[in-house]
Amino acid sequence: MTAAGPSLGARASSGLLWLFTGLVYVFMLAPVFVIVLLAFNPPEFGSFPITGMTLKWFWALADNRPIIEAIKTSLLLGLASSTISTVIGTAAAYALARFRFVGRDIVQLLLTLPILVPHIILGVGLLLAFRLIGMSKSFTLLVIGHVAITLPFVVLTTQHRLQAIPSSLEEAARTLGANRFETFREITLPLTLPAIFAGFLFAFMMSFDELTATLFWRPANVETVPTHVLGMLQYSVNQEINALATALIVVSVALPLGGMLIARRVALGGRAKQPAAVEKPA
């Protein structure tokens, strides 16, 4: 006997798939939703039921000097380390993707390793290494550490893209009269820019989110957003934390979305030029 529609078993397994997919989303997103909801709840300590709607915790957040300082520190640290990572990482990715040189595999490994090594080990290791050469904890150490952590993300995204660009494009540009630098600027860079930008965003988010290693590297009076929140949590779950979390959720959803839009603009940028083709061909 042949059934016209999908068999009972197939329908059941398809239903189960949807159920599990739904559950995964619920477990992942429900806590986030709870935090956002509580951030608007008036009582001092976040608890259900919701008794009203207020923005007062957000105003309190804006007046909280230590938190504002922590955000500033995190932004500065994130921008500095991800910018440095992007510059170094793009150069490294270009070298790895385009040249064969002695020790290439080792460089590749070293640049990828920080993804695999637990941050606590990176934290202790870098701190000990700096002690060894007589440097103490400082903001510079923090930036260097974050560069090490974020570098792999820039290298991997950019290198992947570079490898997808056929080298014949660069060779064609060179036969047409462009030197290596002009070829990079005119051909390689524009085609890689979306990946470089994605790598930069990735690096920034990683840096902004980093807690474990940062605890080892930061000087005594420097707090980033994660270390500050950790400090606050040691006393109580403050409503301002919920407000801060909500603000960060908004930013971390908006940032990649905005980034994607910009990346698409950049990718389309090359074709935007529309020279007026009005005059008759000779």
Next chain:
Amino acid sequence: MSTVAIDLRRVEKWFGTVGAVVELDLQVRDGEFVALLGSSGCGKTTTLRMIAGLEQPTSGDIFLKDRRINDVPVHKRNVGMVFQNHALFPHKTAFDNIAFGLKYRKVPKPEIQRRVRAALELVRLPHVEERLPSQLSGGQQQRIAVARAIVIEPDILLFDEPLSSLDAGLREEMRIELKRIQRTLGITTVFVTHDQAEALSMSDRVVVMHDGRKEQEGTPEDVFRRPTSEFVTRFFGFVNELTGTVVGDDGGCQVMRIADGVTVRVAGKHEAGRPIKLLLRAERARVGRGFAPVADVSIIPATVRRSDYLGMLVRYFVDAAGQQLQVIQPLEGSAFRDGERVELRVRAEDWIVL
């Protein structure tokens, strides 16, 4: 009449212990169209890339119009190159792709416009200036790639298997187009291909390469009709292999016995008293019946074993002279049936003796 445009003297390229190109001497005259023909890994592309400057020769000298260019970087050589997959810049319009080389030659803007248009006219593809490569068909991309290479008025034009990414019908069309463009400009051209039909139909001279070495060079007819090695012979289609012994003389030809009671006439003088290898291209023999017994033609009794219908052509597998031979010929009427008694006709000059 003509001077040498490209001159390769004892050029070699070694990758480690692998000789990609070995002891290569190659001269291309001004305005000549030379095809480098060979299977993959024979060194033809490496040779082309050394002329372009994309590879450095391990030893030997490369001259371009009497100037040694070994140490001249790619971007200063003024060569136009068309790549296998077109290599159009995907983020630039057709216009900007073609104008790319002119920007680095300090050509003023109105002049760029004029020359890009002229190049587009030449490749017969006006009205696509604003399109991106992804909006063009394979054949159109090919034309843009050619326009981009010729617009800079290069000293030489290099093609690296430019037609291999196109489908069969388009390939034939572009073959004629490329030849027309090359003739119009009278530009010295080196064309790399593994396709014998491409090489034979387009070029003034064919250079067959094998294992990094030049195997044979000559006009297409020379190389095809008078191969000097078994490799070159076999490169142009199926070859039957027989053994014959000289048994007599018959005017301009020699009579050779190829099997018990089967003798054929073979052009040229050959050493008597020892077995000689005879090669016969599948398309140089004819299967039929009632052939007129003309001088210089041998007629051998044969039996059809099997036939492959190839559309305009038919391939016969026949038993003759004690072995199985292949024959490809135009199909006139209906093919002979399996098992049918037929005759095999071979002209004396079609036997290849190396």
